Amino acid sequence: MARTARPRSAAERPAASRPAAPPAADRVAPALAPRARKAFRWLRLAVLVCVWGSLAAAATLLVLIWDLPRTDIALSQTRRAGVTLEAANGTIIATAGDVHGQIVRLRDLPAHLPAALLAIEDRRFRDHFGLDPIGIARAAWVNYSTGQITQGGSTLTQQLAKNLFLTPERSFRRKAQEAVMALWLEWRFSKDELLEIYLNRVYLGAGAFGVDAAARVYFGIPATRLNLWQSAILAGLPKAPSRLNPRTAPDAAAGRAAEVLGAMAETGFLTRQEATLAAERIQIPPRPSRDSGWFADWAIDDLASRFPGNADLVLRTSLDLRVQAVVEARLEALLAGPGARAGVGQGAVVVMEAETGLVRAMAGGRDYRRSQFNRVTQARRQPGSAFKPFVFLAAMEAGAFPQDRVADGPISLGGWRPGNGGWRSQGEITLEEALAHSVNTAAVRVLARGGGARAVTDLAQRFGLPGPFPRDATLALGTGEVTLLDLVAAYAPFANGGLLPEPRGLVAARADGRAVPVGRPTLLRVTTAERAGAMRRMLEAVVARGTGRAAQPPGAAPVAGKTGTTQDFRDAWFIGLAPAAEGARVIGIWLGNDDATPMQDVRGGTLPARLFRDILETLARPAAATAAR
Incomplete structure (x- = not known):
């Protein structure tokens, strides 16, 4: 049987028959x-x-930059016009709006000022590209490890971008815009230029923008003359300008300055010993005046009409800081001591040069921080017997003389019977004695000699007292209304030969650095020199032997003045004339309560006259002794 042939594997096949x-x-x-x-x-x-x-x-990026401000406008228009008020010696006493000093160049500043700023604000300023990843990571780690936000990662360039272009809004979008602008600033300017812009634009409290303005406001010097600890104080302010303001929070400002000095030691700019010595030397000067705000408000009133335009104004005023300090201290001492015991809650004092009208000091109340109402210029009160000199002057202009005699007995006019207090009638006395002892019944008769209420009102208005005044005989007792400043100015002609000055507070002005006129002082003749001299002698008799005896400082040259007391002891006045090196001064004093609550037997010849004397005695001391007191 034939065998079936088994198929051959590919390996057994002849090479010719295998596929390639x-x-x-x-x-x-x-x-x-x-x-x-x-x-x-x-x-x-x-x-x-x-x-x-x-x-x-x-x-x-398009969304972020869509509503960013134009950089050219922001760089050139980040300022609002401001007003700086200087005392007579150049010390800054007040500011309004934004205050800007001179533009300073980095090369002109002491090296420790920019070094202090970089040490506390941005040590890697010269190494980063506007954003500081290392600083951001460090701040994030510190904030995470402490469990609270204690550090920020913003660079100096980012702060500059925020200050120049953006709002203080806290949002991711605003922060992203800040980063974009910081990168643009770094591309546009060199590091030195950025630092220079920052030093000239940063807000440092008290309305001061830039280190030069802050140096002048806080220390009274330009930024080019700052010492080490002063630079440390300014460098510490950007963190919290209001909370670290050396004027309002000197202890906080000094503590922050010590931190800045320590940071400078860490960067190697100072040694630890130098930083410690500088911290020990910190001595922040006190404010020039606690209560000069009333004067400042008055001095810049109606400023827009006097200086139209939008320029930065620097106004030199007539305020004498030493006189102002004396007025403030003596007024507070009286109100806190005998005034408190007698129910006196408020007081006002103004010191003016009789020949020029320049106001040298003004305290419009007890504490400007609690009440800005100016009792020197805004409160209209009855002057009482402080008005009588104008009644007697009207009689003199009608032909009377100080030695003429007038009856001092009781008088009745339509049922009105003015009293004389403790004065005992002598039948007749001279006009000089009637004024010296402030005899009411005699003053009513003198009013009639001067032509009555209408004539005296006309004379008072000629002397700058607008009223309103009553149209009856009560005017002789001072029942009209006056402000303290108007009354002080009205007394000035009795010291300068009959010329009425206009009260002034400004002596010079600069607009954007250029001198501008402030107006010439005006002097208006309101009576003859002879009658003014006669009235001055009558007012000297008031202090020498009348109701104002408490106003005369022992051993000093004779002073003149007049007391005033209103019904129920609601107001007490003393307006005095005193010699001074620069000419006669008129010092006006009012004591009372804002709600017209009666005081306890406070008359013009008691506490007001004593305050007048205290001010003169303190001013007579050498300046060093006054400061020590």
């Missing part, structure tokens, strides 16, 4: 194809991500 093997490349291709396709897919994905990511980034 594919090339090596063909054998590898099937294995590589999936990998290539996968790589291609990743490459395509990467390209798409880059394209769409770029578009997204561009869109995000």
Whole structure:
């Protein structure tokens, strides 16, 4: 039986009959194809991500910069016009609006000022590109480890971007815009230029923008003359300008300055010993005046009409800081001591030069921080017997003389019977004695000699007292209304030969650095020199032997003045004339209560006259002794 042949395997077949093997490349291709396709897919994905990511980034950037301010405008118009008030010696006493000093160059500043700023605000300023990843990471770690936000990662450039271009709003978008602007600033300016812009634009409290303005406000010097600890104080202010203000929080400002000095030692700019010595030397000067705000408010009243435009104004005033300090101290001492025991809650004092009208001191109340109401210029009160000099002057202009006699007995006019207090009638006395002892019944008769209420009202208005005044005989007792400043100015002609000055507070002005006129002082003749001299002698008799005896300082040159007391002791006045080196001074004093509550037997010849004397005695002391007191 025949056998069936088994098929031969491919290996057993003859080579000629076996199919040819594919090339090596063909054998590898099937294995590589999936990998290539996968790589291609990743490459395509990467390209798409880059394209769409770029578009997204561009869109995000467009959204961020869409409402950013124009950089050219922001760099040139980040200032509002401000007003700086200087005392007579140049010390800054008040500011309004934004205060800007001189533009300072980095090369002109003491080296420790920029060093202090960089040590406490941005030590890597010269190494980063506007954003500081290292600083951000460090701040994030510190905040995470402490569990609270104690550090920020913003660079000096970012702070500058925020201050120049953006609002204080706290949001991611605003922070992103800040980063964009910081990068632009770094591209646009050099590091020195950025630091210079920052030093000239940063807000440092008290309305001061830039280190030069702050140096003048806080220390009374330009930034080029700052010492080490003063620079440390200014460098510490950007963190919290209001809370660290050396005027209002000197202890907090000194503590922050010590931190800045320590940071300067850490950066190697100072040794530890130098930092410690500088911290020990910190001595923040006191404010020039606690209560000069009333004077400042009055001095800049109606400023827009006097200085039209939008320029930065620097106004030199007539305020004498030593006289102001004496007035404030003596008024507070009286109100806190004998005034408190007598029910006196408020007081006002003004000191004016008789010949020029320049106001040298003004205290419009007890504490400006509690009440800005100015009792020197805004309160209209009855002057009482302090008005009588104008009644007697009207009689003199009608032909009477100080030595003429007038009856001092009781008088009745339509049922009105003015009293004389403790005065005992002598029948007749001279006009001089009637004024010296403030005899009411005699003053009513003198009013009639002067032409009555209408004539005296006309004379008072000629002397700058607008009223209103009553149209009856009670005017002789001072029942009209006056302000303390108007009454002080009205007394000035009795000291300067009959010329009425206009009260003034400004002596010089600069607008954007250029001198501008402030107006010439006006002097209006309101009576003859002879009658003014006669009235001055009559007022000297008031102090020498009348109701104002308490006003005369022992051993001093004779002073003149007049007391005034209103019904039920609601107001007590003393207006005095005193010699001074620069000419006669008129010092006006009012004591009372804002709600017209009666005081306890406080008359013009008691506490007001004593305050007048205390002010003169303190001013007579050498300046060093006054400061020590």
